[in-house]
Amino acid sequence: MKELTTAIAIDAAPSVVWQILMDFPAYPDWNPFIRSIQGQALPGAQLVARLQPPGGQAMTFKPTVLVADPEREFRWRGKLIVPGLFDGEHRFQIESLAANRVQFIHSEQFSGLLVPLLAKSLDTNVRQGFEAMNRALKARAETGLE
Numbered sequence: 365m366k367e368l369t370t371a372i373a374i375d376a377a378p379s380v381v382w383q384i385l386m387d388f389p390a391y392p393d394w395n396p397f398i399r400s401i402q403g404q405a406l407p408g409a410q411l412v413a414r415l416q417p418p419g420g421q422a423m424t425f426k427p428t429v430l431v432a433d434p435e436r437e438f439r440w441r442g443k444l445i446v447p448g449l450f451d452g453e454h455r456f457q458i459e460s461l462a463a464n465r466v467q468f469i470h471s472e473q474f475s476g477l478l479v480p481l482l483a484k485s486l487d488t489n490v491r492q493g494f495e496a497m498n499r500a501l502k503a504r505a506e507t508g509l510e
Contacts (some may be wrong), residue, residue: 365473365474365475365479366473366474366475366479367471367472367473367474368471368472368474368490368491368494369469369470369471370469370470370471370491370494370495370498371467371468371469371470371498372467372468372470372495372498372499372501372502373461373465373466373467373468373502374465374466374467374468374501374502374505374506375464375465375505375506376464376465376466376505376506377463377464377466378435378436378458378460378466379435380505380508381435381458381466381468381501381505382434382435382458384501384504384505385438385456385501386405386438388400388401388402388403388405394500394501394503394504395497395500395501396416396418396493396496396497396500397415397416397417397418397493397494397496397497398413398414398415398416398497399414399415399416399422400412400413400414401413401414403429404429405429405432405438406429406432407429407430407431407432408428408429409428409429410426410427410428410429411426411427411428411429411440412424412425412426413425413426413427413440413442415493416493417485417489417490417492417493418489418492418493418496419488419489419492420485420489420490420493423444425442425443425444425452426442427440427441427442427443427452427454428440428441428442430453435458436457436458437455437456437457437458438455438456439453439454439455439456440453440454441453441454442454443476444476448476448477450474450476450477450479451474451475451476452472452473452474452475453472453473454471454472455469455470455471455472455473456468456469456470457469457470457471468498468501468502470494470497470498471494472490472494
């Protein structure tokens with residue numbers, strides 16, 4: 365098992381950050397890592413997510429939504445081809461720091477047979493993708509382009 369965790373402070377209300385995260389049709393306009401999401405943010409729903417890590421190949425996953433707690437947490441679990449090969453539980457958490465300031469935590473827990481083979485890519489390309497998305501989310505939230 366392997367976990368990646370990144371975080372960034374954003375000068376915006378939790379509702380603003382949540383609204384941006386839930387506006388799936390706008391992802392191609394601002395998100396350099398998760399290029400698209402289709403589906404509904406409802407527990408049990410299946411999404412179609414296209415991820416593009418910097419320096420890596422684009423991948424399309426069909427994760428299942430586990431948690432959609434408004435203004436707090438959005439989490440899904442996905443797999444590559446079959447369960448147990450390369451699974452990931454992706455989390456977006458919004459923690460309030462002050463009236464209009466939040467900590468955005470973007471993480472994923474990876475498990476499966478391929479994790480040791482992909483560990484270096486996870487630590488470099490995927491981490492860079494998380495951080496690029498975090499910065500883009502911060503910019504969008506702080507400039508009021510939600």
